[in-house]
Amino acid sequence: MTTFHSRRNVMAGMTAAVALAAAPLRAASGRKGSQxxxxxxxxxxxxxxxxxxxxxxxxxxxxxxxxxxxxxxxxxxxxxxxxxxxxxxxxxxxxxxxxxxxxxxxxxxxxxxxxxxxxxxxxxxxxxxxxxxxxxxxxxxxxxxxxxxxxxxxxxxxxxxxxxxxxxxxxxxxxxxxxxxxxxxxxxxxxxxxxxxxxxxxxxxxxxxxxxxxxxxxxxxxxxxxxxxxxxxxxxxxxxxxxxxxxxxxxxxxxxxxxxxxxxxxxxxxxxxxxxxxxxxxxxxxxxxxxxxxxxxxxxxxxxxxxxxxxxxxxxxxxxxxxxxxxxxxxxxxxxxxxxxxxxxxxxxxxxxxxxxxxxxxxxxxxxxxxxxxxxxxxxxFWRFNASAQAAVRQGDWKYVKLGGKEHLFNLAQDERERAERALAEPQRLAAMRDLWDQWNAQMLPYRVNGASESLKGSYPDRY
Structure with missing residues (x-):
């Protein structure tokens, strides 16, 4: 089972995904120098x-x-x-x-x-x-x-x-x-x-x-x-x-x-x-x-x-x-x-x-x-679909899901079929993962409203 990270640590990790990766892999093959x-x-x-x-x-x-x-x-x-x-x-x-x-x-x-x-x-x-x-x-x-x-x-x-x-x-x-x-x-x-x-x-x-x-x-x-x-x-x-x-x-x-x-x-x-x-x-x-x-x-x-x-x-x-x-x-x-x-x-x-x-x-x-x-x-x-009616976060083994206005929490290591509801047993984790998704979503473009995007010409907030 994975540990429960703070929101600050997770968002920092998301914004530096490439930096978190290990040292670059050297190209290697059967012939020296070949790609x-x-x-x-x-x-x-x-x-x-x-x-x-x-x-x-x-x-x-x-x-x-x-x-x-x-x-x-x-x-x-x-x-x-x-x-x-x-x-x-x-x-x-x-x-x-x-x-x-x-x-x-x-x-x-x-x-x-x-x-x-x-x-x-x-x-x-x-x-x-x-x-x-x-x-x-x-x-x-x-x-x-x-x-x-x-x-x-x-x-x-x-x-x-x-x-x-x-x-x-x-x-x-x-x-x-x-x-x-x-x-x-x-x-x-x-x-x-x-x-x-x-x-x-x-x-x-x-x-x-x-x-x-x-x-x-x-x-x-x-x-x-x-x-x-x-x-x-x-x-x-x-x-x-x-x-x-x-x-x-x-x-x-x-x-x-x-x-x-x-x-x-x-x-x-x-x-x-x-x-x-x-x-x-x-x-x-x-x-x-x-x-x-x-x-x-x-x-x-x-x-x-x-x-x-x-x-x-x-x-x-x-x-x-x-x-x-x-x-x-x-x-x-x-x-x-x-x-x-x-x-x-x-x-x-x-x-x-x-x-x-x-x-x-x-x-x-x-x-x-x-x-x-x-x-x-x-x-x-993170996932988002259909004007935010569906939302999901996977953090380690844990997954937050929003469907049809209802929120769910699952431990995929124990329940990959997403049937053993953990929301009532883990309310703090549920709230923290909801907040994680909200923070991520705030960095994404909004859906189009009434057929026109609120920010159709945009791509990427300033940090990118």
């Missing part, structure tokens, strides 16, 4: 227990499982928010999404301001690697703005092939609303493009080609599958896709179809891993697998409760595993708490970059924890 490639794979709406290695009852994912068995698996991995585009904001910028106008959109929709996107003056997960001499590419879902204005190429990626909006039909490659295709859909770099086939395979094949063409220049590849996000379609559903009236596909899907979608994604991960082996890059490539938030209707989150759109563990606890044969011992397991915004400083440090010079981030450099050079460090993390 590791990075392949960052993210699923869309995958529940914690949707993989064989995390407890699925019916889905087989041998390729993804091999990342865990060949490296380190973190059971306490989190998405920085319980929904897609804010988490992608946190991942890209290494900070709480709520610091930025973009992060207030839950998620980004057609009703968002047309020029909305990541702030152009901020370092990103892609730009910090490009500054290190990497070739950077995003394959898959973007969902953070329109190409040419706020697309991947405007925020650190050298190349992009993927879907612009939050979802797309797996065969038509665009959103379908009222029977009509809308939005940009599939784009290459800054313009819409056409491609045939099943979208998960399209992304996997592009990743293989990218790895094979990479040469000796280090590669930073973001592979953001849209699977297993709706619409509920497998490889044999091309004919059905032509008549689906809406991409949300509310009347479709099944456990079997969901299994098929996840297993197709796993097959594409297998192709990517095989390409790394075939090109001799596997030993010095960091491969990450995670999800953008908890699962939706057909996913498993056991033993956690909640789902996408909720700050309960099922909405924010996600699979998280990392493989780097040159530095990470196979079969490693860790209780380290890690969130989406931690990947920027952590991966940059693992590649030999200087995190302090790159910028200031809420995310913590956990590189030494990943390679086994340091013990797990205690974290305090």
């Amino acid at each position: 590791p490639n990075v392949v960052f794979i993210m699923a869309d709406d995958m529940g914690y227990a949707d993989l064989s290695c995390t407890g699925s009852h019916h889905i087989k994912t041998p390729a993804i499982d091999s990342i865990a068995t060949g490296g380190i698996m973190l059971r306490q991995g989190y998405s920085s928010t319980p929904i897609c585009s804010p988490t992608r904001t946190a991942l890209l910028l290494g900070c709480y999404a709520q610091r930025f106008a973009l992060g207030l959109e839950e998620p980004v929709t057609a009703n968002a301001p047309p020029d909305l996107g990541p702030p152009s003056d901020r370092p990103t997960l892609a730009s910090v690697f490009r500054a290190q001499g990497y070739h950077t590419k995003l394959i898959g879902k973007w969902h953070l703005g329109e190409p040419g204005v706020h697309g991947p190429l405007q925020h650190g990626y050298d190349e992009f092939l993927g879907i612009v909006e939050g979802a797309a039909d797996y065969f038509r490659h665009r959103m379908v609303v009222g029977g009509k295709e809308v939005g940009i859909g599939l784009a290459r770099d800054n313009a819409r493009t056409e491609a045939g086939g099943y979208l998960t395979d399209t992304f996997g094949d592009e990743a293989v080609r990218t790895i094979e063409a990479a040469g000796d220049k280090p590669l930073f590849l973001s592979l953001h599958f849209n699977a297993p996000h709706w619409p509920w379609e497998g490889r044999e559903d091309a004919a059905a896709a032509k008549v689906i009236g809406t991409s949300t596909h509310n009347d479709g899907g099944s456990l079997g179809k969901y299994r098929e979608m996840v297993e197709i994604m796993d097959q594409n991960v297998a192709k990517v891993l095989a390409a790394l082996d075939r090109t001799g890059k596997a030993d010095n490539t960091i491969v990450v697998f995670t999800s953008d938030n908890g699962g939706e209707r057909f996913s498993e989150t056991w033993p956690f409760v909640g789902q996408k759109g909720e700050v309960l563990e099922g909405g924010i606890r996600v699979p998280l595993m990392m493989r780097w044969p040159a530095r990470i011992a196979a079969g490693s397991r860790s209780d380290q708490v890690m969130a989406s915004m931690d990947f920027l400083p952590t991966l940059l440090a693992m590649a030999g970059g200087n995190v302090a010079k790159a910028g200031r981030f809420d995310g913590m450099d956990l590189s030494r924890q990943m390679v086994g050079d340091a013990a797990a460090v205690e974290r305090t993390l």
Whole structure:
């Protein structure tokens, strides 16, 4: 059981997250001085227990499982928010999404301001690697703005092939609303493009080609599958896709179809891993697998409760595993708490970059924890969703939750299912954690009121 810290100490720790991290990790590989490639794979709406290695009852994912068995698996991995585009904001910028106008959109929709996107003056997960001499590419879902204005190429990626909006039909490659295709859909770099086939395979094949063409220049590849996000379609559903009236596909899907979608994604991960082996890059490539938030209707989150759109563990606890044969011992397991915004400083440090010079981030450099050079460090993390109707703080083993106007307190070390209410037994802890969340929330941008943000142009209080 963790100790109960004072509010002053915790807030000081939050504001100096990077400084709390251990000394920088020296880049190391099988060849002296060489930089590791990075392949960052993210699923869309995958529940914690949707993989064989995390407890699925019916889905087989041998390729993804091999990342865990060949490296380190973190059971306490989190998405920085319980929904897609804010988490992608946190991942890209290494900070709480709520610091930025973009992060207030839950998620980004057609009703968002047309020029909305990541702030152009901020370092990103892609730009910090490009500054290190990497070739950077995003394959898959973007969902953070329109190409040419706020697309991947405007925020650190050298190349992009993927879907612009939050979802797309797996065969038509665009959103379908009222029977009509809308939005940009599939784009290459800054313009819409056409491609045939099943979208998960399209992304996997592009990743293989990218790895094979990479040469000796280090590669930073973001592979953001849209699977297993709706619409509920497998490889044999091309004919059905032509008549689906809406991409949300509310009347479709099944456990079997969901299994098929996840297993197709796993097959594409297998192709990517095989390409790394075939090109001799596997030993010095960091491969990450995670999800953008908890699962939706057909996913498993056991033993956690909640789902996408909720700050309960099922909405924010996600699979998280990392493989780097040159530095990470196979079969490693860790209780380290890690969130989406931690990947920027952590991966940059693992590649030999200087995190302090790159910028200031809420995310913590956990590189030494990943390679086994340091013990797990205690974290305090915050969540907010749906105009503050949902709030959560995790401080060590303790978690404060506000849902529907009611407050709860749980000890996750004893009760990770969030069912053994501790609020009445620990009123002082409850009050202190509520105050912690209020202090954190005061540093974030306010939600938009009556359709307009109170501070839409802002991003970051003065201390950042």
